[in-house]
Amino acid sequence: MNGSRELILGRVRDALGDAGEAEALPPRAYRRQGTLEPAARIELLCERIGDYQAQVRRVGAAELAVAIGEAFAAEGAARVCVPGGIPPQWRPEGVELVVDAPLTLEELDGVDGVLTGCTLAIAETGTIVLSAGPAEGRRALTLVPDLHVCVVGEDQVVETVPEAMAPLAKLVRAERRPITFISGPSATSDIELSRVEGVHGPRRLIVLIVNKELQ
Amino acid sequence: MSGARGGPQPGDGAMNAAMRPFPAAAGEALRDTRLRANLAGATHTIREKRNRVVAEVPDWPQLREAGRAIKVEVLAHLDTYLEAFEQAVTDAGGHVHWAPDAAAANQVVLDVARAHQVSEIVKVKSLTTDEIGLNDALAAGGVHAIETDLAELILQLDGDWSSHILVPAIHLNRTEIRDLFRATIADPSLGDDPRELAEASRRYLRERFLTARMAVSGANFGVADSGTVCVVESEGNGRMCTTLPPVLVTILGIEKLVPTFGDLEVFLQLLPRSSTGERMNPYTSLWTGVTPGDGPQEFHVVLLDGGRTRVLADQVGRQALHCIRCSACLNVCPVYSRTGGHAYGSIYPGPIGAILTPQLYGIEAAPTLPFASSLCGACYEVCPVMIDIPSVLLHLREKAVAAGAKPGERLAMKAVSWIFGGRRRFAAAARLGRLGQRPLVRRGRIVRLPAPLAAWTRTRDLRPLSSESFRDWWERRR
Ligand code: SF4
Numbered sequence: 001m002n003g004s005r006e007l008i009l010g011r012v013r014d015a016l017g018d019a020g021e022a023e024a025l026p027p028r029a030y031r032r033q034g035t036l037e038p039a040a041r042i043e044l045l046c047e048r049i050g051d052y053q054a055q056v057r058r059v060g061a062a063e064l065a066v067a068i069g070e071a072f073a074a075e076g077a078a079r080v081c082v083p084g085g086i087p088p089q090w091r092p093e094g095v096e097l098v099v100d101a102p103l104t105l106e107e108l109d110g111v112d113g114v115l116t117g118c119t120l121a122i123a124e125t126g127t128i129v130l131s132a133g134p135a136e137g138r139r140a141l142t143l144v145p146d147l148h149v150c151v152v153g154e155d156q157v158v159e160t161v162p163e164a165m166a167p168l169a170k171l172v173r174a175e176r177r178p179i180t181f182i183s184g185p186s187a188t189s190d191i192e193l194s195r196v197e198g199v200h201g202p203r204r205l206i207v208l209i210v211n212k213e214l215q
Numbered sequence: 216m217s218g219a220r221g222g223p224q225p226g227d228g229a230m231n232a233a234m235r236p237f238p239a240a241a242g243e244a245l246r247d248t249r250l251r252a253n254l255a256g257a258t259h260t261i262r263e264k265r266n267r268v269v270a271e272v273p274d275w276p277q278l279r280e281a282g283r284a285i286k287v288e289v290l291a292h293l294d295t296y297l298e299a300f301e302q303a304v305t306d307a308g309g310h311v312h313w314a315p316d317a318a319a320a321n322q323v324v325l326d327v328a329r330a331h332q333v334s335e336i337v338k339v340k341s342l343t344t345d346e347i348g349l350n351d352a353l354a355a356g357g358v359h360a361i362e363t364d365l366a367e368l369i370l371q372l373d374g375d376w377s378s379h380i381l382v383p384a385i386h387l388n389r390t391e392i393r394d395l396f397r398a399t400i401a402d403p404s405l406g407d408d409p410r411e412l413a414e415a416s417r418r419y420l421r422e423r424f425l426t427a428r429m430a431v432s433g434a435n436f437g438v439a440d441s442g443t444v445c446v447v448e449s450e451g452n453g454r455m456c457t458t459l460p461p462v463l464v465t466i467l468g469i470e471k472l473v474p475t476f477g478d479l480e481v482f483l484q485l486l487p488r489s490s491t492g493e494r495m496n497p498y499t500s501l502w503t504g505v506t507p508g509d510g511p512q513e514f515h516v517v518l519l520d521g522g523r524t525r526v527l528a529d530q531v532g533r534q535a536l537h538c539i540r541c542s543a544c545l546n547v548c549p550v551y552s553r554t555g556g557h558a559y560g561s562i563y564p565g566p567i568g569a570i571l572t573p574q575l576y577g578i579e580a581a582p583t584l585p586f587a588s589s590l591c592g593a594c595y596e597v598c599p600v601m602i603d604i605p606s607v608l609l610h611l612r613e614k615a616v617a618a619g620a621k622p623g624e625r626l627a628m629k630a631v632s633w634i635f636g637g638r639r640r641f642a643a644a645a646r647l648g649r650l651g652q653r654p655l656v657r658r659g660r661i662v663r664l665p666a667p668l669a670a671w672t673r674t675r676d677l678r679p680l681s682s683e684s685f686r687d688w689w690e691r692r693r
Pocket residue numbers: 489537538539540541542543544545567594597598599600601602
């Protein structure tokens with residue numbers, strides 16, 4: 001095994017020669033900061049998530065629990081799993097919440113949906129980003145159930161991809177958090193290129209955008 | 216079932232005996248009218264989508280330039296980045312294996328499977344695993360690999376192999392897929408609506424995801440400074456495979472590194488728009504070693520050479536290693552869109568295949584491929600990391616001729632004119648806007664290019680120089 005390592009590194013060094021030239025950073029002339037006002041940024045996020053055939057709704061902080069309850073009810077979801085760290089004020093009426101304590105895969109496969117927060121959202125690409133935080137849970141939680149309701153605070157929305165990467169890099173370096181970018185429900189275009197939403201991940205994604213800071 | 220997918224083995228240093236030279240295979244493909252109709256429709260649709268979402272990005276040229284520069288940088292100090300990546304993955308609780316060739320990479324996977332007494336694994340689509348012929352190697356060792364991408368599953372059930380990087384089953388239409396599913400994984404009442412077909416595959420695979428004890432994946436990127444691995448996908452089978460089974464092995468070509476986590480901000484913009492024509496693909500997974508209580512608790516990365524260091528040694532051809540496998544160059548290629556991927560006789564089809572395959576396997580093994588192009592330049596224009604495919608093609612043609620390969624210009628002309636054969640077909644190509652002139656005659660841009668080495672120096676000279684040594688700079692940057 002060690003021999004293979006030295007073999008490959010040796011081949012690489014032979015291929016490169018010992019040029020030893022001075023180095024410069026790659027050019028970064030691309031946009032690293034958005035330009036939109038907050039209101040326009042949120043609107044863009046809603047529009048872009050909508051383009052992926054996900055549902056997106058804007059709600060006031062005071063009505064959040066009600067909106068969550070309605071979202072699940074409308075999809076016929078009665079038993080829903082949640083990560084341990086969701087804020088108490090998110091808890092909806094009329095939906096049974098099962099805390100991931102953790103659940104087995106079979107148990108997870110048996111719930112009607114999952115409720116999580118997120119780390120941030122990217123307006124330009126309509127992406128929500130999870131990083132296994134207390135209100136997001138481990139990766140399997142947002143993968144196995146067929147319905148995902150995700151709460152996004154307006155203050156969590158950035159405009160461009162580069163603005164998202166800086167805070168994520170910190171989480172990866174400091175805590176090695178696993179990260180998942182979600183842009184609409186899973187999809188395939190493998191059959192004659194006609195897009196089918198919902199293959200293996202949750203087939204329905206509902207994003208609730210809350211107009212006040214989250215806890 | 217996976218018997219037909221062996222493909223060429225870089226480790227063997229030779230193409231599979233079944234591989235046929237491009238002209239013969241292309242002629243056959245051209246006579247298959249259904250294949251041509253499917254291909255024409257598919258490449259056109261993806262091309263339109265890609266153009267739309269690229270047009271809305273105001274800084275696309277700057278992103279391409281950054282993407283190219285990051286790849287140049289990675290290759291220029293690949294040894295350092297590989298060691299950094301190894302260290303970071305190990306620190307994060309992962310295991311790193313080094314595989315000089317296909318056989319070594321396959322052996323690692325087999326060893327891990329045996330250590331866990333696993334006889335069946337789930338697998339995410341990956342050109343790299345196709346390249347090393349993993350499925351066959353596993354089968355020979357008594358381990359069955361279940362393909363989980365819809366298209367790959369279709370091909371596996373059909374015993375066929377990919378003709379397109381991104382839409383591997385592009386040559387099969389819905390009715391054919393329905394018939395195949397009826398004969399294998401679904402009952403006779405299955406219809407041919409893509410939704411129904413996707414649902415059938417979901418049902419078939421779900422149980423396997425939930426019970427699999429080991430998964431194998433490829434990856435789009437590896438991050439040197441953090442040890443993070445990145446998989447970009449659409450269907451969710453990638454998340455299933457990299458999250459649910461307790462043991463995960465990821466095969467990573469050594470060229471797939473980026474220096475820092477932040478560098479992903481460039482590629483996560485370039486790749487989805489170039490590849491599926493989406494602003495962002497449905498799922499992107501990034502993980503760093505092992506996370507207690509979340510995902511696989513045993514993680515292996517296999518760093519594969521498999522001919523890549525040979526490509527690296529060629530200063531002109533090296534840029535083929537920049538490729539992020541978006542497939543944009545396939546969809547604009549007038550040759551590919553007429554013949555399909557099978558004609559290239561290699562895992563990597565289209566323009567990128569024409570420059571990558573002969574380099575990975577040696578020019579003697581695929582001497583006709585560099586001639587499978589009209590040098591129209593469309594591939595260079597769309598490539599998100601600015602690989603100058605036409606220049607590399609010319610460079611490889613010289614090498615092929617120097618190596619005494621039979622083809623030469625005459626056979627090249629024959630192959631290309633076959634594809635564009637006849638006035639009518641050629642006129643249609645011209646209307647596509649890419650081929651106003653005779654194939655091989657657009658020498659304007661080629662002549663304009665300086666000698667191969669000079670081209671490389673010129674681009675490098677554009678970069679501002681610093682007095683800091685690379686090692687100092689890298690240490691400071693971490
Ligand atoms: S060569 Fe460029 S355009 Fe072609 S697949 Fe690779 S990255 Fe994409």
